[in-house]
Amino acid sequence: MAIQNIFVVGAGLMGSGIAQTAMTSGYHVILNDQRQETLERAQMGIESRLKHMVEKGTMSEEEFQDCMGRLKIDTRLSAAREADLVVEAIFENLEAKQAVFRQLEEICPDHTIFASNTSSISLTALAAATKRPSRVVGMHFFSPVPKMKLCEVIFGLLTAQDVLEDIKEVGEKMGKTLILADDKPGFIVNRALLPMLNEACVIVGSFIGSVEDVDNGMKLGCNHPMGPLELADMIGLDILLNVMNVMDKEIGAKYHPSLLLRKMVTAGYLGRKSGAGFYLYENGKKLGVNPVLTRRHSLEG
Template sequence: MTIKTVMVVGAGQMGSGIARVCAQSGFDVLLNDMNEAALQKGLSSMEKLLSRNVEKGKLAEEDKTAALERLTLSSDLKDARTCDLVIEAVVENMDVKANVFSELDRYAPAHAILASNTSSLPITEIAAVTNRSEQVIGMHFMNPVPIMKLVEIIRGLQTSDETYESIKSMTNQLHKSPVEVKDFPGFVSNRVLMPMINEAIYTVYEGVASPEDVDRVMKLGMNHPMGPITLADFIGLDTCLYIMEVLHEGFGDSKYRPCPLLRQYVKAGWLGKKSGRGFYQYN
């Protein structure tokens, strides 16, 4: 199937990044969000980042203009009726995603593929709320979307080969590297990453080392570009906790038990950079 028009549902950091990459790659894009302020913020962010790339000589002014002209703002999921692909990028919550997919299934044309940018939730379960489970798939982009090359493509139990091949081809058009992943909790990226972050938090919880020193060990000793404690703050501690809970529930293995300190910070509202405080403080 040829994909020409894409709707991205959710105008947050991930959604606006996905919309920007799609528009720059020649797709007509509808950026959808029920919150008008979020839509305007997403558009403003895209314009600012594209302008910065023009200033740095990484993008021609006419290419920036063309990308923005391919972008349309939408506040109604019914606009999915014009799309070949819908990529959902809303909050990482199964009930919320299920409601979105149920609505999209009603409005999107019969040929349209419905994709989720979920970082941990089962595609098979998301697909079950639709009448087109063979056309439901996972597209897990990495943050920040315009920079990171990887896209995990997750096949649900009933995802068809045709759907997979269409999404793989489209991912290549975005100049990303697709990796096929089976529908297991956390997929590959977060099944490997989150237990490492959780264990790093345990070393702080147990008094083994300070957050700064844990990060220093991983940066200088393991050549990581960013320490795991800093990375947790950037991802959002609430997101880290939620993914660890998905892993713990999905596998039933105590090695995925979230660190009590992680739970405590989330309950305190210390969610990382987005709240101004996590393991570090941000102004």
């Protein structure tokens, strides 16, 4: 099946990045969110990033206009009635994702593929909420989507082979390298990555090493391009916590989120998007370590 029209549900960081990548790859995209202001902010962000590409000379003005012409925003799920592919990119919650697919079930044509950007939730469970389980698949993109080359494709118990072939074509057209994972908790990347990120939080929370020393240790000692705490901030500490909770429930104590991670999220330190996580940020630029992680309290004085 030739996919031409993509409907993206969720206009946050991931959803807007997926929409941008799809439209710059030649697809017609409708970006959906319940809130008009969120959609307008996402549209402005996409436009700004593409204009920056024009300024750098990596995109022509004509290409810019063509790309923006392929993007529409809409608060209504009913706008998905001509979608060939739906990519759901809302928060990591099984019931919420199932509810989206149930609503789209009544709107989309029979041929429409339902893809989820989930990083941990069972695709078989998502597919069970639909009348088309063979057409449900995972497309786990990585942030920032326009720059990161990987797309992890996850097949559920009933995902059809022709769906995987169509997704392969879409992913390659978007310029992504695809890896294929069975429907097991955490799939490939998060299964390996999350224990490291969580243990980095444990090291800082146990006063074994500082934020900067942990990140420098992994960058300079293990040749990682980014330290685990910097990466956690980029992912979003709330998202990291949600995924850890899912995997803790599914797999066990190995993925139990650290006390420090839970405290950071409770305090509202969510990473880059909130301006503070393990580091402080201004306009996306890292300023330094969050001082709440370096200060010591005393009853003296």
